[in-house]
Structures are given as structure tokens and as C-alpha cells.
Amino acid sequence: MRSSDFSKRGGRPKVGLTREEVVAAAAEIADRKGMAALTLAALAARLKIKPPSLFNHVAGMAALRRELGMLALRELGDSLSNAAIGKSRDDAVRALADAYRSFARRHPGIYAETLAAGPEDRERNALSERILDVCFKILAGYGLDRRESLHALRAMRSIVHGFSSLEAARAFGIPVSIDESFAWLIDVFVAGLKSARKDAARPQTPREKRAKK
Numbered sequence: 309m310r311s312s313d314f315s316k317r318g319g320r321p322k323v324g325l326t327r328e329e330v331v332a333a334a335a336e337i338a339d340r341k342g343m344a345a346l347t348l349a350a351l352a353a354r355l356k357i358k359p360p361s362l363f364n365h366v367a368g369m370a371a372l373r374r375e376l377g378m379l380a381l382r383e384l385g386d387s388l389s390n391a392a393i394g395k396s397r398d399d400a401v402r403a404l405a406d407a408y409r410s411f412a413r414r415h416p417g418i419y420a421e422t423l424a425a426g427p428e429d430r431e432r433n434a435l436s437e438r439i440l441d442v443c444f445k446i447l448a449g450y451g452l453d454r455r456e457s458l459h460a461l462r463a464m465r466s467i468v469h470g471f472s473s474l475e476a477a478r479a480f481g482i483p484v485s486i487d488e489s490f491a492w493l494i495d496v497f498v499a500g501l502k503s504a505r506k507d508a509a510r511p512q513t514p515r516e517k518r519a520k521k
Contacts (some may be wrong), residue, residue, distance in 0.1 A: 336354075392404060413472065
């Protein structure tokens with residue numbers, strides 16, 4: 309079940325309620341009102357059940373937030389994978405950035421649950437690895453090794469997250485197209501990737517070799 313599925317039905321009574329529907333309803337609250345508004349009482353009211361009944365589906369807020377994080381990682385992974393289909397290198401990077409920004413805009417509540425690395429959690433880590441794999445395949449087109457690809461991925465994530473966070477806070481008040489600014493930013497990042505590829509082709513200096521050890 310996707311995070312938007314619950315709202316499409318306008319809510320359901322408790323008969324036949326599933327954990328997936330509980331998580332979808334929680335995601336809707338988080339995305340519309342923010343994580344601070346998501347409480348067990350608010351979720352129970354949204355589902356038209358009594359708060360203790362929630363424990364038939366989730367063990368508490370910590371477990372619910374874990375479920376929201378996995379839902380977000382799953383949906384983000386789907387969005388990035390679909391965006392990258394049929395594209396490579398520059399076009400693929402731009403598509404990934406657009407898809408990431410779009411997800412952060414559509415799902416600000418559950419997106420926040422993807423940010424922390426968190427404790428060891430095999431199921432969650434598998435979802436994160438899926439996203440990494442998609443990104444690494446795209447970055448491989450620039451001739452970067454894994455270490456360099458990690459640097460590039462961190463840079464792109466920082467760029468898109470930072471821009472999306474400022475956008476969500478309505479911090480861009482100057483009357484210039486925000487979409488054009490984002491496209492310009494990603495173009496600069498892509499140019500940096502091309503430059504990094506050229507640098508990777510030249511012999512390394514002793515200092516650079518020591519830095520990689």
C-alpha cells in the first residue's frame with residue numbers, strides 16, 4: 309500500500325483494518341500536518357478506532373515511525389528507479405534529482421523519516437541499498453570508482469535536500485523561477501561530475517594517493 313492510498317477511500321472503520329492501512333493513514337497525517345501532529349490519539353481518530361486498538365497493528369510510536377521510514381524508502385526507491393528508466397549519465401542525474409525533489413515536496417512528513425542512518429535494521433538497510441544501487445549505476449557512467457561515487461552521491465543528496473528544505477520553508481522570496489534555479493543547480497553539479505571524471509583519468513599525485521588510504 310502506498311502512502312496516498314488511505315485518503316483515496318476517505319477513511320474506513322475498524323472492520324478489516326490492516327497494518328498497511330494504519331501506516332498509510334499515519335503517513336497522510338505526517339505529510340499533511342507534520343510529524344509533530346502524528347500521535348496515536350490522532351491516528352486512532354483518523355481511523356475511527358480507540359487508541360488501544362492500534363496496538364493490534366503497531367507496537368507504539370517508535371514502531372510506527374520505523375514503518376513510516378520504510379514506506380518512504382520504498383516509495384522513494386520506486387520513484388528514483390522509474391525516473392532512471394531509459395536514461396544515462398547527465399539525463400539520468402537530472403531525472404534522479406527531479407524525482408527526489410518531487411518526492412520530498414509531495415511527502416514532507418515521511419520524507420523526514422528517511423534522513424537518519426538509524427541503528428542496524430536489515431529490512432530498512434535493504435531498502436536503502438536499493439536506492440544506492442540505482443544511483444551507483446547512474447554514476448558509473450562518469451568513470452568514478454566507488455569511493456568517488458559515494459562522494460558524488462552525498463553531494464547530490466545534500467544539494468537536493470538543502471534546496472527542497474529551503475523550498476518547503478518558503479525561503480525563496482525573490483521573483484525568479486524556482487524550477488529554473490533548481491535546474492541551474494543540477495547543471496552545475498553535472499558539470500562537476502564531468503570535471504571529476506577528467507581528474508580521475510590523470511595520474512594521481514602522492515598527496516591524493518595518501519588521502520585515499
